[in-house]
Amino acid sequence: MIRITFNAAAEKLIRQGLAQAAAPPRFLIVPGDGTMPAASRATPAGEGSIDPQARNHPLVVKSLELFNAEICSIIDLRPK
Incomplete structure (x- = not known):
């Protein structure tokens, strides 16, 4: 992994x-300490952003569940 x-x-x-x-x-x-952090307000994704695709990727979704994690930032490594 x-x-x-x-x-x-x-x-x-x-x-x-x-x-x-x-x-x-x-x-x-x-x-983990067993507590969930308060949900933060996410900023809306810009036009052509990779944000929705990254957040819905099966590996990301499973990692968020397994590690009780949150996404702080997403870096777009696609060629410009």
Whole structure:
């Protein structure tokens, strides 16, 4: 899952952090506090924005559910 979610540089930093913490390199458990943050008002997407496609992507939707996460920003890496 790390290779799907993060680029190579981010994966390297994560693995270095796990090694320094003497954690097994294959497993990372991040306990949640069980609370949901208040829903923030999302800014409307601009014309031709990738925002709706990114928010509705199956991998993103599943990650949001699994990790009780929220999307802070979306970076459009499509060629201009």
